[in-house]
Amino acid sequence: MAGFAPDQEIELYEEIKFEPNVMCEHIDNRLTFRSSQLEDGDIVCFQKPPQMGSNEQCRYPDVPSFLEYMHNRQVVRFRSLEKSKEDEFCLELSKLHTYDDVVERVANHLGLDDPSKIRLTSHNCYSQQPKPQPIKYRGVDHLSDMLVHYNQTSDILYYEVLDIPLPELQGLKTLKVAFHHAIKDEVVIHTIRLPKQSTVGDVINDLKTKVELSHPSAELRLLEVFYHKIYKIFPHNEKIENINDQYWTLRAEEIPEEEKNLGPHDRLIHVYHFTKDTTQNQVQVQNFGEPFFLVIHEGEALADVKMRIQKKLQAPDEEFSKWKFAFLSLGRPEYLQDSDIVSNRFQRRDIYGAWEQYLGLEHSDNAPKRSYAANQNRHTFEKPVKIYN
Template identity: 90%
Template sequence: MCQTSDILYYEVLDIPLPELQGLKTLKVAFHHATKDEVVIHTIRLPKQSTVGDVLDDLKTKVEMSHPDAELRLLEVFYHKIYKVFPPTEKIEGINDQYWTLRAEEVPEEEKNLGPHGRLIHVYHFMKDTAQNQMQIQNFGEPFFLVIHEGETLDEIKVRIQKKLQVPDEEFAKWKFAFFSLGRPEYLQDSDIISSRFQRRDVYGAWEQYLGLEHTDNAPKRTYAVNQNRHTFEKPVKIYN
């Protein structure tokens, strides 16, 4: 016998429905430049707004390292950076249910690369040897790194350790590899890193990256059920 329920579920809106239908709501994870935390902000703007409008709105809600700091919006999926949004892109077509939207300050060194500087992707990874097959598993927070022509891995490692604040004893166990289309080429301290990376639009070059191989010791903090999309190694605050 089929039973029907007399319970009616509804959502209380904070603005009139016709107005809400003209707006686009995005959840943006703001990564502070110096504080070890992630803050989730809900941004609600007219659908015809741009990414630049989102970043302007976010600036009124977050604490930045200095008043003139410049923000950018990234598209992150499975611990890789797939896109940096142009400020002029319309937000109506952006899907924050599938990708993680990450906002962060643009470091000063990236603004002044010069003719001998280059921006590369850097990702954390582990090797999974389940079922006698080696698989690469990315984890943690992906980031960009400035490298210069002629720099060795040994020189770059110093900056990576300082950026990630890894103790000497732990960092000594890390391995470094150049990845192209998912295949690792392990590097020696004397290797020239810039020679491995092709000159191309860095924001479309996620298939080439510098991989940091180490164990994942950071506690996981999530704000959504889907572990693959919204996993952070930093404390998370959520503001609606």
């Protein structure tokens, strides 16, 4: 053993295997190779004794603990969930670290006093995106559980810094609601956070404290919008726990006064914007922009309905004159003339079944393409969007 003083006591270990688990045994210096069952190709590790008078504390004081460290060592790349494509920092961790160990080290790196305000999300190795659902508070045992995705292991975790501790947040339901003002030409996205057992009525009451209404007694409704169609008006007594705002847009708006006093022969219909492509003798209808409801009266001609729509949308005369109006049922447009009685086409009294029939406004989609809420919808006559948390 060149380089060691004769009186130095050197500890020897045999590294028997490293994977899947470390196996390392101490070798008695007094025994022969044969007695220790050492053969050609065996790995022998040596360990220097500490220097005389040294009080230095070693993180890994012997060979077995160091090999365990090397075996479980994991450098993790952390990314902010808001900038999911960029590595922000790296931490050297252990696969055996507990959930609390990991969030504590992230909090220390960020200079955050309360690790419970850190929320982590695992990486999807196939889509190269964050998984849709974050990791629940103490929802996994070890770092290795955070990094596995089916049969693959990642080295990426996404993090968020919350304004309240994660255990408290998990008792609440968070919804992003796009509020459409009745008069002002803007959409404001509000984050509503309520206990999971709350109802849609509670959401609306909370929203009323945050938005400016056209008049104090205005009533609000909550809609589910998907691919520029209205699929649902939420009843006020519906629980919010299972409402999903990840793929669908939740839209709140004032209920127009004319809808509150519907006559026995009035109809509330869906109105959607669309463009049309004709390829290989097949008509493809593509919806865009903001869908809305409209009251139509018995015997009302399309010419009168058009005037009300133009006023509602504040569409310029020159552009509006190019629009075409059609009754669509199951995606097939039947174009209407100004003299056609619109109510004759809409005999259904319910306002569900948005995919079945609606009044279509065919015109070019020339609105600016801006991101909107969580699912990248586009606006017709693009309204300014503000996001409040």
